[in-house]
Amino acid sequence: MSQRKLFSVQGLPVFQNKMFADSGAALACPKGELCLVQDDNTGLIFNAAFDASLLHYDADYQNEQACSSLFRQHLDTVKAIIHRHFADKNLLEVGCGKGYFLEYLQQAGYHITGIDPAYQGDNPNIIKACFTADSGLAADALILRHVLEHIENPIEFLSTLAQANGGKGQIYIEVPCFDWIIEHRAWFDIFYEHVNYFRLADFQRLFGKVYESGHVFGGQYLYVVADLASLQIPVCTAQDRVTFPNDFLVDIDRLAVLAKTKRNAIWGGASKGVIFALYMQQAGVTIDWVIDINTAKQHKFIAGSGLKVSTPDEAITQLQQDAIIFVMNSNYLPEIIAATHNQFTYLQVDHREF
Incomplete structure (x- = not known):
């Protein structure tokens, strides 16, 4: 099977929605390699390094979003x-x-x-x-x-x-x-x-x-x-070939510089927030709070970074008014502003507004 490599990264948590009882377990979570490729025949894109044996879905897997x-x-x-x-x-x-x-x-x-x-x-x-x-x-x-x-x-x-x-x-x-x-x-x-x-x-x-x-x-x-x-x-044609951007990771350094200037929080202890926290840690950033409204995630720890998930009220009382909240999903911005009384700086990470 002929494939074309698009993107690769090492050491990703195999689950970004599995919660852990303590920081040590979250840091020691199973990790895997990602090698994103496009199949030349079908045009489908997948992780060629994927190992399904690393994944086991159980009650600790929490991905419900309907609390919003x-x-x-x-x-x-x-x-x-x-x-x-x-x-x-x-x-x-x-x-x-x-x-x-x-x-x-x-x-x-x-x-x-x-x-x-x-x-x-x-x-x-x-x-x-x-x-x-x-x-x-x-x-x-x-x-x-x-x-x-x-x-x-x-x-x-x-x-x-x-x-x-x-x-x-x-x-x-x-x-x-x-x-x-x-x-x-x-x-x-x-x-x-x-x-x-x-x-x-x-x-x-x-x-x-x-x-x-x-x-x-x-x-x-x-x-x-x-x-x-x-x-x-499916049959792949020339127009189905993906052009993967060379600057895909360009925002990480810019975000890291911003995060180091003020107290900060990630709003969203789910998929996006888990990966964001991991990359920020690797860039030398201290994330002060991870916030999530899902009660099944609160007071538990996220994979890879080992950070604890807090309730909105817990974080709001500790954050200074000039703190930065990294909004991981801009769809939720109105909800987040209302919950925090519009008293912080809100950076929509997925809109690249920073």
Whole structure:
């Protein structure tokens, strides 16, 4: 298989959403190598150094974002897409996480089943397991939200889904947008546990029949509604070749200089914040606080840097008014300003405003 190298980095935590009970365990977390390549035949982008045996999803994996009202607005957008295409259909959500979106659809009247190995709860319609061809699950339409980026051999996995579903049905897929990552020089959005990095054009080559596609959540995510029966091996053309920017990491030094001038905090102890904290530490920066509104993360420690996650109130009472808050996801800026009474300097890292 012919591949073209795009980007590489050593020593990334294999999980950026697994929480730890103490700093020592967080510092000693398993780490892996990332070597991002583009396959010359399919055009798909993935980590060629990925080792799936390093990953084990359990109850310590905390990636629920629905504690934010702004993220729930995003889920409203997704629900509207689901309704346009999947109304009155039996649904299956593969990789339903903690089940929030599934239960949201249940409350809206949908008949839906879910499956996820990290599920915590007692919903009888959710199976705590990994999806396999032998799971015995099928539906009129499938939902795959922020799952495919974690799956080694995504074409094979989609083929398994299609076969298990009788070679028919529709599918809604949502993943991070690699074009957005490149455009925003979002080095903090490259993770080990994301083995795949997709562009909208990839899905337009993967499926012969696409009913709807686009971008959501401020362009950070892309989605596609497609016919499972039209799944095909994508063929890469010259226009599908990625031009990876030489200055992808250029902002790290600038951010490090800023962070050293004042007391600071990272708002967002999840994926982006975990990688941001790690790179800042490597640049000699002391991060004073990591803030997150997710109670499952609070008073626990993030991978790689070993920093403790605090509640907003804990950090606000300690930060000086001229402190810098690094906003890891600008979608949440209005929420953050309201929670902190607009008394700090807010730097939108993903908008490169610094």
